[in-house]
Amino acid sequence: MSLENLAAAVALVGLIAYAVFGGADFGGGVWTALASGRRAAEQREAIFRAMGPVWETNHVWLILVVVVLFTAFPPAFADLSTALLVPLVIALVGIVFRGAAFAFRHYGHVVEVGLPATNAVFSVASIITPLALGAAVATAASGNITIENGAVTSGLWEPWLQPFPIVCGLVAVAMCGFLTAYYMTTRASGELLEDFRMRGLIASLVLGALTTIALPVAYWDAEPFWDQVTDPVPLVVMGAAVAMGLASLVVLWRRWYLLAPPVAAGAVALVIGGFGAVQYPYLILPHERIADVAAGDSTLAAFLIALPIGALILIPSLVLLYVTFSEKTGGPSAEAEEYGY
Amino acid sequence: MFDTVTSARALMGMSLAFHIVFAAVGIGLPLLFLIAEGIALRTGDEHYRQMARRWARTAAVLFAVGAVSGTLLSFEFGLLWPTWIEFSGGIIGFIFGLEGFAFFTEAIFLGLYIYGWDRLSPRAHWLCSIPIAVSSAISAFFVISTNGWMNQPTGFDVVDGKPVDVEPLAVMFNKAMPYEVTHGTLASYVAAGFAVAAVYAFAMLRGQRSDYNKKALVLALAVAAVFAPLQVVSGDLSARFLAHNQPEKFAALEGQFESEKGAPLRIGGWPDTGDKTTRFAIEIPKAASLLGFEDPDAEVRGLNSFPQDEIPDARLVHPWFQAMVAIGVFMALVVVWFFGLAWWRKRIDTGRLLLLAVIAAAPLAFLAIEAGWCLTEFGRQPWVIYHVMRTADGATPREGIAWILMLFALVYVALAAGLALLLFREQRQPLKPLAPLRGGPNVP
Numbered sequence: 001m002s003l004e005n006l007a008a009a010v011a012l013v014g015l016i017a018y019a020v021f022g023g024a025d026f027g028g029g030v031w032t033a034l035a036s037g038r039r040a041a042e043q044r045e046a047i048f049r050a051m052g053p054v055w056e057t058n059h060v061w062l063i064l065v066v067v068v069l070f071t072a073f074p075p076a077f078a079d080l081s082t083a084l085l086v087p088l089v090i091a092l093v094g095i096v097f098r099g100a101a102f103a104f105r106h107y108g109h110v111v112e113v114g115l116p117a118t119n120a121v122f123s124v125a126s127i128i129t130p131l132a133l134g135a136a137v138a139t140a141a142s143g144n145i146t147i148e149n150g151a152v153t154s155g156l157w158e159p160w161l162q163p164f165p166i167v168c169g170l171v172a173v174a175m176c177g178f179l180t181a182y183y184m185t186t187r188a189s190g191e192l193l194e195d196f197r198m199r200g201l202i203a204s205l206v207l208g209a210l211t212t213i214a215l216p217v218a219y220w221d222a223e224p225f226w227d228q229v230t231d232p233v234p235l236v237v238m239g240a241a242v243a244m245g246l247a248s249l250v251v252l253w254r255r256w257y258l259l260a261p262p263v264a265a266g267a268v269a270l271v272i273g274g275f276g277a278v279q280y281p282y283l284i285l286p287h288e289r290i291a292d293v294a295a296g297d298s299t300l301a302a303f304l305i306a307l308p309i310g311a312l313i314l315i316p317s318l319v320l321l322y323v324t325f326s327e328k329t330g331g332p333s334a335e336a337e338e339y340g341y
Numbered sequence: 342m343f344d345t346v347t348s349a350r351a352l353m354g355m356s357l358a359f360h361i362v363f364a365a366v367g368i369g370l371p372l373l374f375l376i377a378e379g380i381a382l383r384t385g386d387e388h389y390r391q392m393a394r395r396w397a398r399t400a401a402v403l404f405a406v407g408a409v410s411g412t413l414l415s416f417e418f419g420l421l422w423p424t425w426i427e428f429s430g431g432i433i434g435f436i437f438g439l440e441g442f443a444f445f446t447e448a449i450f451l452g453l454y455i456y457g458w459d460r461l462s463p464r465a466h467w468l469c470s471i472p473i474a475v476s477s478a479i480s481a482f483f484v485i486s487t488n489g490w491m492n493q494p495t496g497f498d499v500v501d502g503k504p505v506d507v508e509p510l511a512v513m514f515n516k517a518m519p520y521e522v523t524h525g526t527l528a529s530y531v532a533a534g535f536a537v538a539a540v541y542a543f544a545m546l547r548g549q550r551s552d553y554n555k556k557a558l559v560l561a562l563a564v565a566a567v568f569a570p571l572q573v574v575s576g577d578l579s580a581r582f583l584a585h586n587q588p589e590k591f592a593a594l595e596g597q598f599e600s601e602k603g604a605p606l607r608i609g610g611w612p613d614t615g616d617k618t619t620r621f622a623i624e625i626p627k628a629a630s631l632l633g634f635e636d637p638d639a640e641v642r643g644l645n646s647f648p649q650d651e652i653p654d655a656r657l658v659h660p661w662f663q664a665m666v667a668i669g670v671f672m673a674l675v676v677v678w679f680f681g682l683a684w685w686r687k688r689i690d691t692g693r694l695l696l697l698a699v700i701a702a703a704p705l706a707f708l709a710i711e712a713g714w715c716l717t718e719f720g721r722q723p724w725v726i727y728h729v730m731r732t733a734d735g736a737t738p739r740e741g742i743a744w745i746l747m748l749f750a751l752v753y754v755a756l757a758a759g760l761a762l763l764l765f766r767e768q769r770q771p772l773k774p775l776a777p778l779r780g781g782p783n784v785p
Contacts, residue, residue, distance in 0.1 A: 053452035056408050060445045066415045067441050070426050071434025078427035081419025082737060089745055092416055093752060096409045100756050103405030104763055107398060151738070295431030295507075302509035303435040310442030317449040317472075324453055324460055 004294035007072035018061035027180025029126015094129030134172025143224030182264035241270035363407030369533020425735030440483035489517035534565030539703030584633030590720035604641035612655035
């Protein structure tokens, strides 16, 4: 594999990791908004406890994707930023408010002082961020960005305010809710578990419906994307995504909870992997190929050497983090007892 | 309405001015709770464990704000400066990649530290503070080294306007890096030390002269005391570096318009760019030559000796420099005063004036960080990459950046207001007794 393809693969893996880990945190906001029934407060509380120790780490994957793009593909990063200015600004506002609301809420909990509306801010920001990011990623594959003589000529609004990017934005939101509900089934028990199981089943149906709708919308609205879908590799990956999605339904239906997180993560990874396969060998369909916008070999080599060295520190640390905080969050934690919440 | 370049600069400046506060706390605070919990572990003194716990939970919320505001910055590279990042991305990007790993490590161990008080053994818990402190300092090294590169760009050639033959190590270890990294990192420890000290000084000033408050004050000031004097030395070395390597910036920060042998050091004063002279300054004869070149008769190049479209605006550099130096000296004096008096009287003295000085030093420490960063950035103008790319040429072609500027101004105001309210309310909470350390030395 050439260096630039390897770098693009790293960006895709980073995006998948962001979706699989960070997506679940956004899903936490979705279910905070949709918490209902007698156990609404418990649902919110369980989600908050599960997210607390890990959300900032999960968030770093996004930064990794951005860094890979501007290091390995500087012209594409510049053009994507210019073309997607508005949805990226929306996503950034969402990211700032989501993170701040979460941190403020946790902190307020510990010190027993609250700020008004943190739940509402957290929920709204958690929904608009994946919506905007999903739309932005889809726009890059839609053919709606126009580039002439190396300069972006499409406007601020029309490339992404189109059916295909919007549907993909909704897919991203659904994915987040789907992941959270599935992950929470291993962390909840009793009636709370039933709540998350039901939410997981609904979310998987919604996600399935939206991804199914996305294909005809692509045919109708995003021709360059559609032209690439029909290649064998994307078809195989997307077929696998469909199979994994169906498997995820079965897993929750049969209450095989231990399988729920890996199957849900696998389904999401395959959907995004399929998206990447469609886009290959382009970064911006149909204008900028990976090979044409890659940085020099010395840059790519330095970057790709640094990655495994970093991973040597990263992976054991990540495992330590997730293992330490993987148990059920149903009962009150020692800290909760100590601080009386 | 501002034009695009002005708006982009204002937005980038605002974002960095906001982020730098949280970055500095994120570097400095972990060292403080590392030390406090270490003392608790060694001596079994519950007070130090209380401190570590309190500082860590404050660090958590500040680190979160730092993380999201830092994310904003990484996107702004492209949203505001696409031409700059298109050129620089392939050169300095890998440093941000390494910084990403440092950031990952910091976030992971901070999560373990903050949420792991009762899930990890006391020793394992304390050990988690080490990677937090180390990786935050390494992050500072990476991020500031890229700023060093923008001031002293090396490690690449330009062919057809594109960078080629990038030498990553030469880029990272650029000439400005040692000076900027040292100065920026030390500043973070000093500022965090004073910020924490001020909280307890304030409590003591209001009559809460408990043992706990006194111990916390001494510990935080001790950290500031180690780094504040070093910072004065590092500042001196940095100025000498600029005298030799970025003479325009040196001239601007000294308010030096005409080239002059035996140039005076100007304290205060206002650089009048119309008349090209610095007015109302107290001049110490030959001191600028001496400080810049270790020779009282050395020639200091003035701003007039450079092409006039390649010099910074001294009005945006000289005053910041004055503010930074004055605050730096003040902070060094405060710690000398505090610990000198303690040594002289053989006990910790916390007189009213001394406590007021400590409280004043905390906001000033952050003002000094902002001032130092402003002089670095304004002093490099009109270049975004010194002698390689002009700031105006790096900006986005998009219109309407002023709207985004206003939007984010509101976002930052909301964030700062929420945070201030939260921290203010927290300080009014009484201390709560902690459960005994599990397996710790104080368990009977």
